[in-house]
Amino acid sequence: MEINGKPRLACMTQVASFDENETITVTPLRAFPIIKDLVADVSFNYKKAMEIPAFAPPKDLAPGEARMEQIDVERSQEFRKCIECFLCQDTCHVIRDHEENKESFAGPRFFIRIAELDMHPLDILKNRKRTAQEEHGLGMCNITKCCTEVCPEHIRITDNAIIPMKERVVDIKYDPARMFAGLLKREKRS
Ligand code: SF4
Numbered sequence: 472m473e474i475n476g477k478p479r480l481a482c483m484t485q486v487a488s489f490d491e492n493e494t495i496t497v498t499p500l501r502a503f504p505i506i507k508d509l510v511a512d513v514s515f516n517y518k519k520a521m522e523i524p525a526f527a528p529p530k531d532l533a534p535g536e537a538r539m540e541q542i543d544v545e546r547s548q549e550f551r552k553c554i555e556c557f558l559c560q561d562t563c564h565v566i567r568d569h570e571e572n573k574e575s576f577a578g579p580r581f582f583i584r585i586a587e588l589d590m591h592p593l594d595i596l597k598n599r600k601r602t603a604q605e606e607h608g609l610g611m612c613n614i615t616k617c618c619t620e621v622c623p624e625h626i627r628i629t630d631n632a633i634i635p636m637k638e639r640v641v642d643i644k645y646d647p648a649r650m651f652a653g654l655l656k657r658e659k660r661s
């Protein structure tokens with residue numbers, strides 16, 4: 472919920488952390504419809520979760536056959552700490568005050584999910600970065616880092632997931648080899 476206007480875990484926020492005379496205001500998550508009192512309908516997040524294709528290992532991989540490098544384990548470990556509190560989703564200005572953006576924007580929680588899958592060496596879906604940009608609204612994020620600031624798990628959402636994905640999307644789009652291949656294709660067609 473929101474405590475004095477800031478998305479926080481109510482269960483982990485001690486009254487003692489406020490000044491003795493400070494008024495403490497508790498309100499429901501603002502980015503989502505209210506069901507009743509402090510209860511918000513966060514089903515938007517589950518809908519977005521379902522739009523992301525699951526982990527896709529090679530079909531012929533036998534159980535116990537694959538070995539991961541420690542470095543690959545550590546890269547995505549951070550993102551698996553997510554407790555799905557959706558505080559990052561609530562604070563993100565792209566949807567917080569813009570209901571109309573919800574259709575095309577998955578939000579920071581799901582950018583780290585896509586990044587986690589994209590970093591997994593056994594995942595065979597090679598287009599996750601492109602779909603993050605084209606289908607999940609990665610380009611709408613303007614790296615304000617508000618999501619990182621409120622994450623109770625201290626996941627560096629912006630620095631370690633969003634920015635690297637944005638950089639790789641640009642690399643793919645402006646890769647000279649790809650651009651040259653595209654030009655050749657167009658010439659052949661004309
Ligand atoms: S960094 Fe991007 S995803 Fe995070 S709160 Fe800002 S706009 Fe939203």
Ligand code: SF4
Pocket residue numbers: 552553554555556557558559560579580583621622623624625626628
């Ligand atoms: S990334 Fe952090 S703030 Fe966002 S849902 Fe996960 S734990 Fe909560």
